[in-house]
Amino acid sequence: MTVTDTGSPNKNAAEPVSWNFKLLAQNDLGGFGGMGEGIAVQIAKDGRRIAWIAHESGPKNFTGVDVTDPRNPKVVVQTELPTTHMRSNSLDLSGDILSVAYQTKKVGQQPAGLELFDVSVPEKPRSISFFDCSGPTSRGVHQLWFCDGEFVHMASGAPDFKPSHPNDDQFYRCIDVRNPSKPVEVGRWWMPGTSATDNVAPPPRHPMDKGYRAHNTNVYPQRPDRLYLCYIDGGMFVMDIKDKANPKVISHWTNSPPYTGFMHTAVPLFDRGLMLVTDESTENNASDWPKLVWILDARDESNLVPISTCPMPPVDAYKDRGGRFGAHNIHENTPVPTAWQSDQIVFGTFFNGGLRAFDISNAYQPKEIAAFVPAAPKGSTIGAIQLNDVYVDERGIVYTVDRFSGGLYVLEMDF
């Protein structure tokens, strides 16, 4: 056998990859294509399908895109943030009510909190209410989960919460929005030791110290009494929220140390007794490598056992492409009619590692089955794609967004 010289390894590493995905369209959203980690899909009353997408940073608040024809996405509305010292990185939708998270750059700034919008006329989002979370030690809301039309579960600071360490300012809060014009907090929980008023010692700082804060706060109708809470450097918690006023820890799992913290999302796969848990890469050039999608045996929710991780491409092929490389958001089987549901396929975004899909039929041996790594989008300051979030609608259309400039990519599964 002769294999001709293919040159040095990775000589083609920066080439775009499109394997078992078909790109249907890209839209840079009017030049404001730096997108956050919130995508939701609405079927409007007139039948149009609107994708609501959060921006990673200002000046835009959120963007509504008509994706009825996935090959021709059209911006129908793009709203402005009121100040430059804030961002709205997360959103979620229930029916025609859009909930948006407001986080300020520094503690003590405003507006920091949760705003609800009526988007029944997508072109004209109408504010219903604002729930203030600002305070002397609060930056407001980083992430929220709103699927049942009743409660917003979120990672937030509060005016009456003083963290024991400045990096630990956001904790779990449950907001009753059954009367959307008057949101009311009904429950909260923080990791013991992270409040200055706690009687237990603060947790030890991690080497990279990303903070002991709440991140994703997922609740599913299969177990409405359970909260799947990721807590960045604190790992993840399965919480009993049957009594929303008194959340209780059922179990805790962390991979760090020796891993480098920033646990991000936990998605239970109820029928299979499995759980997906992701880290987030937050450092450039993969200096916080490895950041992975973990698969846990969750048959006994009080004893979570990691059994595998989704395979990643070689770090050496990606770490120097620019920006971050590693796990971040996954499709969360959002319990709404417009979300695709699967306990056999995992979709994840990996910054410059693009969008990847994994077959986890054999949970012990996840297998990559599709990848999409587009070229650096126009306007990229780092010279590489940074895919930040992914959502799959019930048609199987895949939406993924770039963190800096590429905006929205609409794809079709081809596997």
Next chain:
Amino acid sequence: MNEIFPSPAAGPLGRRLRRARGARVPVTVLTGFLGAGKTTLLRRFLGTPEGQGTAVVVNEFGAAGIDDALIRASADETVLLGNGCMCCITRSDLQEALRRMVIERDRGEIPDFRRIVIETSGLADPSPILQTFATDRALGEEFHVEVVVTVIDAENGLDTLGWSSEARKQAILADRLVITKTDIAGESAASALAARLRALNPGAEILEAVSGDLDPTRLTEPVTIERNAFVAEAEHSDGIGSFVLTQDSPMPWPVFARCMDTLIALRGTDLLRVKGFLDVEGCRGPVVVQFVQHLAHPPVELELWPDNNRQSRVVFITRNILEKQVRDLFAAVRALV
């Protein structure tokens, strides 16, 4: 493993797929006698958008003499990846070549190929290549033979089919037959060849290509479920025959499995190719089955039937096995299960 973490969304045979290859790398087996025009066809294909990201494996199969020498010479100059990257491979050990390609791709040492074309040497019987993907579990999980294309030149093809049993087998096992050099041979020769090919392999699509000019999708697209089923009974001089086993009611999987076990045990070498779609009891979609001699590809359940016709349709290409014998076997087993 699925016993521990079963998914109610999975079928009895595992995750339902949108198509038979699932997410595996598609493989085109390009066969045909020396001088038939395989390389010309391939070069044209590599220049098309459909050919981008294609890795070509030139398979020697221990061919000797002039044939071997020419293949080597040809391989040395062949640009094997459609995107312009070089990755020349000639190898008698196909399995090792493919395994190595997967490893090197995963390491980022060779370009990220999206399709494999295996170009066989002129004398090759395609059966061992098809078997490769069933014998090697690792390869079977990475690759899927999407289509077997056989190239026959109109000038010499009829003659070659007359004297060479390998040439006949190439024609019989093909999903598509491409007649080349019709501009040189003339229309009547091409028609005569087409008629002979249709007699040998009534199910295959027959196409013409002059100077390699062929719709590139004919080298990539799998044959449709309908075409797979369209095989009239044929009898060939080598004792090779083909027929379609059909059944209108759902078939219990154990019936099919037991029948095939029996056929393989008793006459495996004479089962040249068996492929088709089954309506299996308990399965929502059609189950794709494929056998090459004594080897079975893992069955795959598709998500959907392409139409309302849920009839099981399995094509048998056999040597000295009569259709009636197979039908009687299925009937007997079915009565017992």
